[in-house]
Amino acid sequence: MPRDGTKTKERILDAAQTLILGHGYGATTVDKVIEEAGITKGAFFYHFDTKAELARAIIKRHVEADLALLDDLTAKAERLSRDPLQQLLIMVGLLIDAASEAVEAVPGCLIASFAYQKMEFDEETTEKLRHAFLTWRGRLSEKIRAVMETRKPKLPVNVDALADMATSCVEGAYIMSMVYGERTHMRAQLEQYRNYLELLFAET
Amino acid sequence: MPRDGTKTKERILDAAQTLILGHGYGATTVDKVIEEAGITKGAFFYHFDTKAELARAIIKRHVEADLALLDDLTAKAERLSRDPLQQLLIMVGLLIDAASEAVEAVPGCLIASFAYQKMEFDEETTEKLRHAFLTWRGRLSEKIRAVMETRKPKLPVNVDALADMATSCVEGAYIMSMVYGERTHMRAQLEQYRNYLELLFAET
Amino acid sequence: MPRDGTKTKERILDAAQTLILGHGYGATTVDKVIEEAGITKGAFFYHFDTKAELARAIIKRHVEADLALLDDLTAKAERLSRDPLQQLLIMVGLLIDAASEAVEAVPGCLIASFAYQKMEFDEETTEKLRHAFLTWRGRLSEKIRAVMETRKPKLPVNVDALADMATSCVEGAYIMSMVYGERTHMRAQLEQYRNYLELLFAET
Amino acid sequence: MPRDGTKTKERILDAAQTLILGHGYGATTVDKVIEEAGITKGAFFYHFDTKAELARAIIKRHVEADLALLDDLTAKAERLSRDPLQQLLIMVGLLIDAASEAVEAVPGCLIASFAYQKMEFDEETTEKLRHAFLTWRGRLSEKIRAVMETRKPKLPVNVDALADMATSCVEGAYIMSMVYGERTHMRAQLEQYRNYLELLFAET
DNA sequence: ACAAGCGGGACTACCCGTTGTT
DNA sequence: AACAACGGGTAGTCCCGCTTGT
Numbered sequence: 001m002p003r004d005g006t007k008t009k010e011r012i013l014d015a016a017q018t019l020i021l022g023h024g025y026g027a028t029t030v031d032k033v034i035e036e037a038g039i040t041k042g043a044f045f046y047h048f049d050t051k052a053e054l055a056r057a058i059i060k061r062h063v064e065a066d067l068a069l070l071d072d073l074t075a076k077a078e079r080l081s082r083d084p085l086q087q088l089l090i091m092v093g094l095l096i097d098a099a100s101e102a103v104e105a106v107p108g109c110l111i112a113s114f115a116y117q118k119m120e121f122d123e124e125t126t127e128k129l130r131h132a133f134l135t136w137r138g139r140l141s142e143k144i145r146a147v148m149e150t151r152k153p154k155l156p157v158n159v160d161a162l163a164d165m166a167t168s169c170v171e172g173a174y175i176m177s178m179v180y181g182e183r184t185h186m187r188a189q190l191e192q193y194r195n196y197l198e199l200l201f202a203e204t
Numbered sequence: 205m206p207r208d209g210t211k212t213k214e215r216i217l218d219a220a221q222t223l224i225l226g227h228g229y230g231a232t233t234v235d236k237v238i239e240e241a242g243i244t245k246g247a248f249f250y251h252f253d254t255k256a257e258l259a260r261a262i263i264k265r266h267v268e269a270d271l272a273l274l275d276d277l278t279a280k281a282e283r284l285s286r287d288p289l290q291q292l293l294i295m296v297g298l299l300i301d302a303a304s305e306a307v308e309a310v311p312g313c314l315i316a317s318f319a320y321q322k323m324e325f326d327e328e329t330t331e332k333l334r335h336a337f338l339t340w341r342g343r344l345s346e347k348i349r350a351v352m353e354t355r356k357p358k359l360p361v362n363v364d365a366l367a368d369m370a371t372s373c374v375e376g377a378y379i380m381s382m383v384y385g386e387r388t389h390m391r392a393q394l395e396q397y398r399n400y401l402e403l404l405f406a407e408t
Numbered sequence: 409m410p411r412d413g414t415k416t417k418e419r420i421l422d423a424a425q426t427l428i429l430g431h432g433y434g435a436t437t438v439d440k441v442i443e444e445a446g447i448t449k450g451a452f453f454y455h456f457d458t459k460a461e462l463a464r465a466i467i468k469r470h471v472e473a474d475l476a477l478l479d480d481l482t483a484k485a486e487r488l489s490r491d492p493l494q495q496l497l498i499m500v501g502l503l504i505d506a507a508s509e510a511v512e513a514v515p516g517c518l519i520a521s522f523a524y525q526k527m528e529f530d531e532e533t534t535e536k537l538r539h540a541f542l543t544w545r546g547r548l549s550e551k552i553r554a555v556m557e558t559r560k561p562k563l564p565v566n567v568d569a570l571a572d573m574a575t576s577c578v579e580g581a582y583i584m585s586m587v588y589g590e591r592t593h594m595r596a597q598l599e600q601y602r603n604y605l606e607l608l609f610a611e612t
Numbered sequence: 613m614p615r616d617g618t619k620t621k622e623r624i625l626d627a628a629q630t631l632i633l634g635h636g637y638g639a640t641t642v643d644k645v646i647e648e649a650g651i652t653k654g655a656f657f658y659h660f661d662t663k664a665e666l667a668r669a670i671i672k673r674h675v676e677a678d679l680a681l682l683d684d685l686t687a688k689a690e691r692l693s694r695d696p697l698q699q700l701l702i703m704v705g706l707l708i709d710a711a712s713e714a715v716e717a718v719p720g721c722l723i724a725s726f727a728y729q730k731m732e733f734d735e736e737t738t739e740k741l742r743h744a745f746l747t748w749r750g751r752l753s754e755k756i757r758a759v760m761e762t763r764k765p766k767l768p769v770n771v772d773a774l775a776d777m778a779t780s781c782v783e784g785a786y787i788m789s790m791v792y793g794e795r796t797h798m799r800a801q802l803e804q805y806r807n808y809l810e811l812l813f814a815e816t
Numbered sequence: 817a818c819a820a821g822c823g824g825g826a827c828t829a830c831c832c833g834t835t836g837t838t
Numbered sequence: 839a840a841c842a843a844c845g846g847g848t849a850g851t852c853c854c855g856c857t858t859g860t
Contacts, residue, residue, distance in 0.1 A: 005821055024321035026230025030850060041851085042823050051850065113320045115382045116312060119226035129383045154406075155399050161392035168376020168393050175375050176368060178319040179333045188365035189372050192400070195359050199403040202358075212839080233831060246841045249833065413843055432729035434638025437827060449829090450845050459828065521728045523790040524720060527634035537791045562814075563807050569800035572788060576801050579787050580780020586727045587741045596773035597780050603767050604804070607811040610766075620817080641853060654818050657855065 009047045011037045017058055021108035025055060025117045052121070055114075059125060062110045063132045069098060070139055084146035085201050089194060091143065092166065096190045099170055103186045109174045137163045151201045162200075169193045213251045215241045221262055225312035229259060229321050256325075259318075263329060266314040267336045273302055274343055288350035289405055293398060295347070296370065300394045303374055307390045311381045313374070341367045355405045366404075373397045417455045419445040425466055429516035433463060433525050460529070463522075467533060470518045471540045477506060478547055492554035493609050497602060499551065500574065504598045507578055511594045517582045545571045559609045570608075577601045621659045623649045629670055633720035637667060637729050664733075667726075671737060674722040675744045681710055682751060696758035697813055701806060703755065704778065708802045711782055715798045719789045721782070749775045763813045774812075781805045 015036035019028040030051055034044050048054040077090040111129050118126050140163035148157065169189040176185040219240035223232040234255055238248050252258045281294040315333050322330050344367035352361065373393040380389040423444035427436040438459060442452050456462040485498040519537050526534050548571035556565065577597040584593040627648035631640040642663055646656050660666045689702040723741050730738050752775035760769065781801040788797040 008821080021320070022323035024228040024230045024324065026228045026232070027321065027324050028230070029848085031848085040823050041825085042853090043821075045851065046821060049851090108320060111383070112316070112379050115379050116225070116317045116320050117228035117231065118382060120228065120231050126383065133380065133383055154403055158392055158395070161389075161396055164376070164380060164389065165373070165393060165396050167380065169369070169372050170376075171379050172368070172372020172375045175316050175319050176337065176371065178322060179315070179330065179337055185365075185368065188362055189369060191362070192365055192369050192372075196396070196400040196403070199358055199400070234833085235831070244841050245833080247839070250839060253833090255832070416843080429728070430731035432636040432638045432732065434636045434640070435729060435732050436638070438829085439827075448845050449847080450831095451843070453829065454843060457829085516728060519791070520724070520787050523787050524633070524725045524728050525636035525639065526790060528636065528639050534791065541788060541791055562811055566800055566803070569797075569804055572784070572797065573781070573801060573804050575788065576781050576784020577777070579784045580776070580782075583724050583727050583783050584745065584776060584779065586730060587723070587738065587745055593773075593776065596770055597777060599770070600773055600777050600780075600808070604808040604811070607766055607808070642855085643853070652819050653855080654820075656818095658817060661855090663854070 005043075005047060008037075008039060008043055012039070012044060012047060012054070013058055013061060016054055017062070017110065018106065020058070021106060021110065021113055024113070025120055055121060056125060059110060059114055059128050063128050066111075066132050067135055070136060073098070074139060084143055084149075085151065085197075088140070088143040088147060088197060091140070092190060092194045092197065095166070095170075096187055096194075099173070099190065100183070100186045103174065103177055103183055107174065107177045107183065109171060112171050112174060133164075133167060136167060139163075140166055147201055151203075153200050154202065155200065157200065162197075165193055165196070166190075212241075212243060212247060216243070216248060216251060216258070217262055217265060220258055221266075221314065222310065224262070225310060225314065225317055228317070229324055234258075259325060260329060263314060263318055263332055267332050270315075270336050271339055274340060277302070278343060288347055288353075289355065289401075292344070292347040292351060292401060295344070296394060296398045296401065299370070299374075300391055300398075303377070303394065304387070304390045307378065307381050307387055311378065311387070313378045316375050316378065337368075337371060340371060343367075344370055351405055355407075357404050358406065359404065361404065366401075369397055369400070370394075413451075413455060416445075416447060416451055420447065420452060420455060420462070421466055421469060424462055425470070425518065426514060428466070429514055429518065429521055432521070433528055463529060464533060467518060467522055467536050471536050474519075474540050475543055478544060481506070482547060492551055492557075493559065493605075496548070496551045496555060496605060499548070500598060500602045500605065503574070503578075504595055504602075507581070507598065508591070508594045511582065511585050512591055515582065515585045515591065517579060520579050520582065541572075541575060544575060547571075548574055555609055559611075561608045562610065563608065565608065570605075573601055573604070574598075620649075620651060620655060624651070624656060624659060624666070625670055625673060628666055629674075629722065630718065632670070633718060633722065633725055636725070637732055642666075667733060668737060671722060671726055671740050675740050678723075678744050679747055682748060685710070686751060696755055696761075697763065697809075700752070700755040700759060700809060703752070704802060704806045704809065707778070707782075708799055708806075711785070711802065712795070712798045715786065715789050716795050719786065719795070721786045724783050724786065745776075745779060748779060751775075752778055759813055763815075765812050766814065767812065769812065774809075777805055777808070778802075 012033060016028060016033045019032055019036060030041065030044060033054075034041060037044075048057065073091050073094045076094060077087040080090050081087050111132055114121065114125065114129055118129075137160060141159050144157070144159050144162055148159075169192065170186070173186040173189040176189075177183055216237060220232060220237045223236055223240060234245070234248060237258075238245060241248075252261065277295050277298045280298060281291040284294050285291050315336060318325065318329065318333055322333075341364060345363050348361070348363050348366055352363075373396065374390070377390040377393040380393075381387055420441060424436060424441045427440055427444060438449070438452060441462075442449060445452075456465065481499050481502045484502060485495045488498050489495050519540060522529065522533065522537055526537075545568060549567050552565070552567050552570055556567075577600065578594070581594040581597040584597075585591055624645060628640060628645045631644055631648060642653070642656060645666075646653060649656075660669065685703050685706045688706055689699040692702050693699050723744060726733065726737065726741055730741075749772060753771050756769070756771050756774055760771075781804065782798070785798040785801040788801075789795055
């Protein structure tokens with residue numbers, strides 16, 4: 001087997017991701033990426049024909065990891081409880097830990113970053129972002145609907161919006177983390193979301 | 205009498221703002237701005253010494269308008285009711301209308317856009333973003349604290365996080381608007397926020 | 409009136425033309441052109457958006473000069489004699505002097521150079537080359553036909569091919585000039601052509 | 613036993629030759645050559661150390677084939693007649709057929725192509741081009757001189773120029789073939805040349 | 817004999833900012 | 839207040855050729 005370039009490719013993706021989250025896609029130059037990754041232009045353009053292809057690869061990797069996390073959360077929650085409300089609350093709880101860890105490592109969400117530069121990318125890329133959001137909404141909506149079969153919400157519920165609120169809290173927390181330079185908002189915001197769900201479906 | 209350059213300056217700011225929200229700051233070139241604004245290089249650099257100064261002017265204008273809106277909301281709410289909870293809910297209600305209108309015009313928040321490219325700007329710029337967020341937090345926290353002097357919340361409350369949630373909902377809605385290409389999320393998310401406040405401070 | 413860039417543009421065209429004739433279009437880099445022209449990249453790309461546009465401008469200028477020469481030759485010949493054969497021979501005679509001068513200055517024909525790289529250019533460019541050749545053919549064919557109305561050729565004549573032979577001699581002379589590093593072939597070849605015409609339409 | 617690389621080498625030469633005649637040497641990249649030949653970089657640089665060596669190999673092959681054709685023509689003509697004028701005319705006649713076939717296959721002359729990019733190559737390469745031209749001139753001059761020992765030309769003759777005219781007609785025909793996109797010019801131009809020779813050395 | 821991966825440099829195109837002119 | 843022309847540098851892309859492996 002000839003030389004294996006997988007590691008190089010991964011290092012390029014890591015370097016680019018960090019730079020894009022801090023400077024934006026447009027200000028992230030290939031030169032900076034290769035310097036950060038410790039390689040040369042030859043190597044870069046061997047693995048990615050264009051900068052745009054690098055962008056595609058980055059969000060592909062990110063969305064896949066994001067949805068893998070969602071699957072993981074769902075599976076764990078369903079193992080830990082049989083009650084739909086408990087499952088929902090456990091999912092949010094696990095998300096609190098996972099997202100808090102993530103925000104420590106890299107303060108910023110690639111999906112939001114790409115959304116704020118969407119005119120630079122083709123529709124296929126935006127479609128990937130949409131798919132990620134839709135999958136989260138779908139999974140949480142499912143759970144909310146299951147809860148509503150046994151419990152009456154205290155206020156009339158827009159299921160999709162309620163599910164989307166998880167996304168809002170995560171995205172809001174990311175932005176505040178960057179603006180304030182703190183890492184506490186992810187936990188704080190998602191706890192508000194959990195509180196809301198609890199109050200909405202409280203027994204009494 | 206020299207020609208009035210105010211209109212030209214405003215057109216530059218408008219063009220740049222639209223481009224930045226769609227493509228990001230780095231991908232927004234002076235050439236594209238002047239093309240969009242229908243002027244020439246000479247005119248641009250007469251009004252702005254550098255591209256960075258344009259960026260500063262844009263967020264300055266945006267933050268000022270943002271805080272003016274906040275003042276407006278507060279004043280109106282305080283005129284409409286004397287009860288702190290009612291004032292809080294009215295503020296959110298007015299925000300729903302104002303923000304929904306805004307998202308129709310330009311789907312995207314300049315503060316978030318700059319946050320996702322903060323490494324491109326100096327600390328002074330980030331400080332302006334922080335100031336905007338802090339002012340909203342401060343104003344809403346104030347109201348929340350006023351509410352809590354007469355009402356006991358159903359769950360223990362982190363006042364700052366609860367106030368920040370307005371920001372989360374707005375920012376989340378902006379991002380989802382861009383990804384989904386819809387304009388409904390702003391209203392939907394802020395209504396969740398109002399529901400949460402109502403449930404938290406409900407009498408019974 | 410603001411600064412006049414016409415001279416700069418002309419210097420770019422001159423520099424590029426010389427380089428292209430020696431190195432070919434592909435090996436003629438913008439850097440070499442601007443160095444030769446004594447300007448900067450900014451100036452170059454102000455006048456020509458792309459290298460391809462430079463190519464278009466060069467052949468446009470060349471073809472126009474080429475056809476202007478043809479018009480000049482025709483007018484002079486028609487002034488100097490009323491006999492079609494004399495006019496034809498005078499045209500070739502004047503061409504001998506003009507082309508010999510040209511080959512002294514720049515040994516090579518832009519049309520041939522572009523023809524040998526035609527896959528690099530669009531069809532519109534090739535069309536311009538064709539137009540130049542066709543105009544020469546048309547003008548000479550006209551004269552040949554006029555001669556044949558009064559004189560019987562010694563051998564059956566393919567009028568177009570006979571007219572094209574002027575082009576063959578010029579192009580052949582250019583190539584041999586470059587390969588041999590001599591400047592004599594233009595005169596020598598065109599004199600053969602004139603001999604051929606004389607023999608073909610000789611009285612006895 | 614190692615694989616036979618002769619076929620690969622030949623395919624590289626063929627691919628490169630076609631590309632050079634269409635795009636020029638400078639625009640003919642190794643990447644395009646290997647794509648056209650259906651091989652990889654490794655294979656290419658195994659057979660040719662540098663791109664320049666490829667160029668040398670191409671003109672070497674071309675000149676050798678060209679001179680082999682000349683020998684073939686000469687031998688055939690000398691077998692078919694003992695009269696110098698007949699030999700000369702037969703040579704041109706055979707050349708008409710051979711060159712017409714060649715122009716069908718690949719419209720363009722490598723020698724001219726290299727001549728129009730001669731500054732890209734070393735003197736040794738130009739020397740090869742010169743050698744090819746000189747050999748044709750020598751062979752035809754020889755025959756012309758033999759003719760002149762028995763026949764008086766109708767007009768004073770520059771022997772070298774008359775011999776070179778064969779080259780002019782061939783090169784001119786190639787260029788016109790490319791510009792017009794037709795294949796008829798080779799025959800038409802060389803027939804003019806034959807006519808000229810006939811008229812020049814006609815008995816009466 | 818050939819394939820994959822990579823080094824480093826060169827190319828076109830573009831970008832930000834300045835200058836001379838009105 | 840604004841425009842055409844230009845200076846100098848950088849960005850993305852590609853190119854040639856070398857290395858490592860089979």
